[in-house]
Amino acid sequence: MSIRIAPSILSADFARLGEEVRAIDAAGADYIHIDVMDGHFVPNLTIGPAVVKALRPHSSKIFDVHLMISPVDPFIKDFADAGADIITVHPEAGAHVHRTLQTIKALGKKAGVSLNPSTPLSAISHVMDLVDLVLIMTVNPGFGGQSFIPLLDKISEARKMIAATGRAIDLEVDGGITVQTAPQAIAAGADVLVAGTAVFKQGPDHYASSIKALRGD
Numbered sequence: 001m002s003i004r005i006a007p008s009i010l011s012a013d014f015a016r017l018g019e020e021v022r023a024i025d026a027a028g029a030d031y032i033h034i035d036v037m038d039g040h041f042v043p044n045l046t047i048g049p050a051v052v053k054a055l056r057p058h059s060s061k062i063f064d065v066h067l068m069i070s071p072v073d074p075f076i077k078d079f080a081d082a083g084a085d086i087i088t089v090h091p092e093a094g095a096h097v098h099r100t101l102q103t104i105k106a107l108g109k110k111a112g113v114s115l116n117p118s119t120p121l122s123a124i125s126h127v128m129d130l131v132d133l134v135l136i137m138t139v140n141p142g143f144g145g146q147s148f149i150p151l152l153d154k155i156s157e158a159r160k161m162i163a164a165t166g167r168a169i170d171l172e173v174d175g176g177i178t179v180q181t182a183p184q185a186i187a188a189g190a191d192v193l194v195a196g197t198a199v200f201k202q203g204p205d206h207y208a209s210s211i212k213a214l215r216g217d
Contacts, residue, residue: 004030004192005211006064006172009055010046010144011196017051021058024199027207031064031086033174033194035141036079041070041093042142049078056083064133064194066114066174068141069093073100080107086170088112088135091123101130112172116141117149121157128165133192134158138185139175144196148176152188159189182214 007029012020021032034052039045052065065084069075072093079087087104091097091113104111112133113124117140124131136155139146155173162169173185174194182193199210 002191003186003215005214006031006033006192006194007199007211008033008035008144008174008194008196010035011200017055018058021055023204024207025059025061028211029061031062031192032059034063034065036065036067036069037142038069041090042068044142049075049082052079052084053082062086064088066135067093073103076100076103077107080104080109084109086110086112086133088114088133090114090116091119098127098130101127105130117151121154121161125161128161131169133170133172134162135172135174137175138173146176148178148181150184152184155185155188155190177214179213183216186216
């Protein structure tokens with residue numbers, strides 16, 4: 001199982017976002033993780049489709065766009081048009097997550113679904129045929145730099161759900177991922193790790209070594 005690292009630009013220098021995206025691309029990032037927050041669904045405001053569109057020319061890597069916004073449906077096309085490759089939504093962010101995922105797929109994008117720490121896996125059991133990525137949140141979403149909630153049993157159960165489909169579905173873990181917690185998440189079944197602080201905190205000269213350390217290279 002190849003481990004992919006998705007640095008979260010939430011922890012990047014926002015005054016230099018284009019440079020930061022180029023730097024993490026060159027440093028070996030597999031995905032570029034873009035956290036979109038609306039100050040309503042989660043307690044923070046970040047960026048919109050215009051910023052995603054502006055960043056798109058800076059990297060050919062997969063743009064992994066996590067929408068922590070509600071209602072989410074009116075914005076799906078905007079993020080698709082801006083250059084998102086994977087669009088991840090929360091079941092709580094709209095009335096019909098099945099329809100939301102269908103909308104993402106109809107736009108030719110990969111569809112992800114994200115589960116907050118208290119959201120059970122049963123919330124997505126009937127949409128697994130539409131899902132390309134399952135994101136297990138190991139912090140309550142809204143802020144970077146939080147401590148890992150050890151939901152290893154939930155990650156393991158998600159891996160079993162994915163295996164039962166026989167489909168190629170990413171199992172992504174986001175929240176408090178460090179060189180200490182990454183091996184735990186990987187052992188539980190994760191194959192994509194989102195990391196913000198752990199990648200960006202030491203500056204561009206250390207991006208490559210930080211990504212390698214998280215991957216376990």
